[in-house]
Amino acid sequence: MSLAKRKRPKREDKMIRTEKRLESDVFDRQSLFAIAKLMKDGHFATVDxxxxxxxxxxxxxxxxxxxxxVAIKIYRIDTSNFIRMHDYIDGDPRFQGTSRKRFETILAWTRKEYSNLKAFHEAGVSVPRPIAFLRNVVVMEFFxxxxxxxxxLEQxxxxxxxxxxxFMLTQVKKIYQAGFVHGDISEYNILVTDDGLKLLDCAQAVLLAHPRAEDFLRRDVENLVRYFKKQGVKEADTxxxxxxIKDARPVLRGLEQLKYDEENKKE
Structure with a gap:
């Protein structure tokens, strides 16, 4: 059965129902500045x-x-849960020393999403192609x-x-081989497209050097196993x-290479 014939949420449920509540809490001064600069730089002409x-x-x-x-993702400066973000920022050597103040945290989170998307896309992971970012705004491929x-997938x-x-286990393995863990995989952030499944929400992804990388990896896998067991995949097993996923040496980057070499000296 073609995707076009499969059940979808009603068009008005996706475009009309949420418009009022989406616009009012995001277009603050900082966001408007970033949008204007990204438009001036030619990354998009209109926000539709x-x-x-x-x-x-x-x-x-x-x-x-x-x-x-294109998709324009705008992190809300006033209402984002910036404290939770530090579960994934702290311990990531790329963002060492990030301030715990709200605005600085959200700027780091935005840069982190773009950086992760770029690494994943280059590794062949099925994610949106990153286009640009500035302050609290990320521009990426729109599916x-x-x-x-x-x-x-949940819908x-x-x-x-x-x-x-x-397919999803292969994506997790590609991410792992690139030296990362996604950290938030579930049926809620996997898109079902005419070109297959696409993985979203990559800001929280961490390097394998992160002290909780193994916990995040296990959680990702447990979420996939739980969902697909319900869908009838009896042999799904964490x-x-x-x-x-781990049946290959990761391609590690930067400071985490030191940790990997230290832990595997006897091999």
Whole structure:
């Protein structure tokens, strides 16, 4: 069955229902400055309509001068849970010394998402292609059918659970081989598109040097196993999945290479 024929949330549920609440809490002075500068730099020409509201950010669709659609993710400065962000920032050597003040934390979080997306995309992971970032705004590839954003795995369900489970484990393995753990994988941030599954929300991803990387990896795998078992994948198993993911030496970067070498001297 083609994706177009599968059940989707109603169009008005995706475009009309949330417009009022999405716009009012995101266009502060700092965000407007970043949007204006990104527009001036040619990354998009218009901000068209709201797409979704997440825990810390609002997503808008934008259009470039040549008519292409982009996703514009704006982190809310006043209402984001910046304290939770430090669970993933602290311990990441790329962001050592990040201030615990709200504004500085959100700026680091935005830069972290762009950096993670860039690394994942270069590693062949099925994520949005990052385009640009400034302050609390990230511009990236927009996955949509026409002007309507594709729905999540939680909304759509899996037409081929075994295939989708295997695919997602492969994505987690690619991330691991690149030296990272995503840290927040679930059916709520996996899009079902005409071109397959796409993984979103990469800001919280950490290097393997992070002291909680193993905990985050296990949680990601447990979430996938839980979901796909409910979808009928009987052989889904956390320990087997972890063994598959770790069956390769990661390509480590920067300061974390020191930790990896120290822990594996006897090999």
């Amino acid at each position: 309509y709201p797409v979704a509201k997440g825990k810390e950010a609002n997503i808008f669709c934008g259009t470039t001068t040549d008519g292409k659609k 949509a059918e026409g002007n309507i954003a594709f729905s999540t 759509m369900g899996s037409e081929n659970p075994q295939k989708d489970y295997d 320990e087997k999945a972890l063994a598959y």
